Amino acid sequence: MATTAEDVWEMLRELIAAQRETDQKFKETDRRFQETEHQFKEIAERFKETDLQFKETDRRFQETERQFKETDRKLKELGKQIGGLGEKFGSFTEGLALPSMERLLRERFGMEVVSPSVRVSKDGRHLEIDTLSYANGLINAAYIVEVKSHLREEAIAQLRTLLESFREFFPEHRDKQLYGILAAVDCSEALRERAMREGFYVARIHDNVFELNVPDDFQPRVF
Template identity: 60%
Template sequence: MTDAELKDLVASLVVAQKETDRQLKETDRRVNETNRQVGGLANKFGSFTEGLALPSMQQILRDQFRMEVVSPSVRVKKGGEELEIDVLSYANSSLNEVYVVEVKSHLREEGIDQLCNIMERFRYFFPEHKDKKVFGILAAVEMSGRLREQVLAKGFYAAKISDEVFSLDIPAQFTPKSF
């Protein structure tokens, strides 16, 4: 190979490398955009599931547990920390109880851990409820039998959907855990 041929080869490789770099940047941009869109869809689907669950959960909380206040999408910030609760319900009467509802489209173990974390931090964020019994409800569109058993073992109520209506899915002898 002559010097001129070698120079031409190197020059063509430089051009090809620049084109490859440009294509990689474009691919990265598209991947980032796709990730952003997928994240947006996941958030919208989560909001959709919460909206689907709310009417049924309101009825359960008011009729079965005699709750006076039912608040969807509660977000609090305190001391640089944040807490998000899908549905917060309480009664100030002689019941003196609080129900924290976490809604999932497809329950995974992380969802159970998330509700445990919310329950552990609840009194820090809501000192006004310090003297109340606090109970957790995990409502899911899709919940395997194995995960349902884990939910119940943690002392949480399990709720499932059937015919577009959520209902509690607990055995007759179930005793919820007060946090």
Template identity: 55%
Template structure:
């Protein structure tokens, strides 16, 4: 049989264990709250970093796009003097106009160089200039010649020819350019020159 003294000791021991349990539970709650606070802070920081990264990517994209545009304009500018000379002397063009942009309603057409002759020759040449030619560049020139007369009805009776000029043009792309009946031209040491085989026959669009 448990004596009063032993019972008191048991009750006291239970009370101590209860207090320790309460303290431990409070510490656990505090740690959980601290962990939750840290996780929330990390989530906020991660969201901030994500937004900053997205903003940086947008700015970088704009810078890269601007650099590409500037390099394209730089390439066109280097080639223009010799390009004008060849268009006038070799193709007998009377008018040579760089950077032509025309708009009809919501449609727009941009041509790097437009040249034409109104005499008995009655021809038009559109020149597309690229620093590094890709398939999209050839597609772009095809699109220009297909839409040209819509934007320039005054030239509807002229024969229309295309010239693709590039600083870098792979042999595969050169073959594609020639297969479409376009003149291939290279830009080397700031000089523009026609680069086609002797048997080449241009296509009038």
């Protein structure tokens, strides 16, 4: 069958229509590519923002960690200072107690030797006594004095341990009668009674002088 001019024009029209449709699809594809590229750019921007936020969070974390370390350092330094003040106050209390305790030990108990801050070591063991006093001859006795700014329960146990260990460290005084005295700036009535039940003398400060604070009929424990 022969192709007519009309057939050729129809084919051309179909080709033109197909070309237009193809062009339209290319434009749509290009538009979608552009949208996708825009979305990728948005995602990349968000990643950048997230990365910046992570970096800022990390910076703040490091700053917080640095502040914690600085606070910890200051707390340790404060602890050392408080400990130093406690030692100084303890030394001050012992120094305050010594003159009046020495007079009391000599006049009331007839002690011949009064030695503050006695430290002794034996076989790897150590013993510290705030004040040790003793007398030979007819009296033949020794007194251990522990001085506290605030009397606490553990101080009573500490003095008992000192008294029980005394003869191991001082065998030269093994034949002496041994007594304990707790001298405190601040002492509750309950702990005073507790110390006396243990058989310890209690001395309390009055007008800057330590005086015995026990009943006249108090019977001390001999160790």
